[in-house]
Amino acid sequence: MTISLPLGFHSYVANIGIKDSTNDFTLVVADANCAAAGVFTQSRFAGPSVLLSREHIANLSAQAVVVISKNANVATGTEGLSNAREVVSGVASALACDPTDILIASTGVIGRQYPMANVRSGLNSIPKQFTATSAEAVANGIMTTDTVHKVAQATISGSSARVVGVAKGVGMIEPNMATLITMIFTDAQIAPTDLDRVFRNVINSTFNCVSVDTDTSTSDTAIVMASGAAGSVAIDAFEVALYEVALSLTKQVARDGEGAEKLIEVHVDSAKDHDQAKTVAKAIVNSPLVKTAVHGADPNWGRVAMAVGKCSQYSDINQDNVVIRFGLQEVYPSQVDAAGLADLSNYMRGTDVRIHVSLATGTSDATVWGCDLTDGYVRINADYTT
């Protein structure tokens, strides 16, 4: 299936020699300045790309977004900030627009300067016209250790307008108010303040609910741009389509977690409030003992009880009232016999494992996504830079 960008957007993807010969320079350009919103990492080591994009999107409009992959340009000091400004200026000059209309994101190794000679000749090679519209090419251009590109689209009900999103990110993934890098485009016409509000809502229940390894990136960036080329739409219908795209990308990120072989979905309900539900769900999906049990299809459900138990800040959680299920099978308090353990192990052999915990402390719920912990994760990360 080929997915094209929505009306009003074109792209340019190239190799400019950041690290190797794979594509590392990705530009998505709107035909005209358009409504835009963004959320970014809260890391205290946020890189210059995040700092510049935060400034440039404050007016809720943008003309283009440029992504450099294979180098995060983080922890690079004043030289790194100056280099990021030079990239933004170079792109703005090629597009004949103001630098403040350019958003920038960068992803890859931390603590290395860009190879600026290569970057400068790359900037000089930006064409005058953009004709490419493949969303897959954009998704490919922003990859680092991703094994597959992540694209999703939805049509906005009652209109011909579409929402198309791309994302990357397989490690250092536990976003806090954003994800590693995701860019979502729509040709719907959306007022900038509506776009900003709806985008933050959707990110909170999708990308902010995924965790591969509890590590929050220094470069998390989520951007949405609305060209308006397909006309106006109902804002609720837009939110539904945006949610569908963001949820699909979120699950694609979790499933492609470094070394991952399985998607884990944890649903916690009957909680005091959403925070409690999400905190407990995150404790489960992030537990290395739960993640390895899922990896080995080991029916060691007691590790879920352990993960609930370690949320010791919640004195209202009473172990006598908690219910734990894998798929539809209750494993606690109605303890499973040998046949039940065999059924459980069989269920855990699937590629999608759903854990459902009811806390009996209220009526709120939350769903989070993660992946299993494998030998592959260790191998990938024991020699990433070398």
Added chain:
Amino acid sequence: MTISLPLGFHSYVANIGIKDSTNDFTLVVADANCAAAGVFTQSRFAGPSVLLSREHIANLSAQAVVVISKNANVATGTEGLSNAREVVSGVASALACDPTDILIASTGVIGRQYPMANVRSGLNSIPKQFTATSAEAVANGIMTTDTVHKVAQATISGSSARVVGVAKGVGMIEPNMATLITMIFTDAQIAPTDLDRVFRNVINSTFNCVSVDTDTSTSDTAIVMASGAAGSVAIDAFEVALYEVALSLTKQVARDGEGAEKLIEVHVDSAKDHDQAKTVAKAIVNSPLVKTAVHGADPNWGRVAMAVGKCSQYSDINQDNVVIRFGLQEVYPSQVDAAGLADLSNYMRGTDVRIHVSLATGTSDATVWGCDLTDGYVRINADYTT
């Protein structure tokens, strides 16, 4: 080296058929009721052993501690509580003392009932006299997936009294106010309230600063007993010896973390307060990306910057003022060149890796201990129960 228990303590270690033919029943008995203190897991899924021990140690005295290994007796409902009471009663009956003078700890798989027929015949086989004094035998009896037993001793300055401790625990290790299981014995004479106060101090800066995998056990139990058989000592000298023993056991636990090949020590200083220092240090030692980099001797120091950065609750941390060192080598902000990266990788090939971060937000500090994340951890935990 053979380490004996301090004067006034004897032991009995046996196999009673909890899971296999290895020792699984360990009893340490004081010649007379003695001063005791304990700290326990804060898990909301704490098992009946923890509930009973908490009750029985409230009066700061005890006669004996019994440990069953290979089964945690956790998430086992009223039947599990009743079984734990039966173990305590059986031991009290054999020792001709009150059940409330018996402490109990249990460690192993969660969610399984004890094999009570075996437990009952084990209780009936407890001898009338205890002659064994080997601390190593005690440390062996309480092991589960530990690859080595953990024992440490120190002599209290200005006296002949000793402090001898044992510990077990390799996974599900991020104690919160206690560790998986550690028992420390002394023949010094210490007032119960002094023992309790000094023990809590020491646990806070030792066992509460270790993390193998961020998972907090449901069974964490730390107990100290003072027989008084070697007479009175200076309380400060006792604290020094107790700290030495607890620190040694803490490092032994970290170094024997499941699958671990290296000890990681993280020291954070120039912090606003101890909490900030410890939170940042824990974020570093628990980061799977830092742990895998250490495993692979990958000089990817940027991951330490990432881990500091994700402590986004601390707006006073300014990346421009942070200093990061591995051993004595500064890697940030004075960025390392290729030769420096080679030196760093060489340092990281050692079995002990020390990471030192200065935050420039104050004058407090903290040290925590952990281990690398290896293929071995994944393999051990992907099929623990099966």
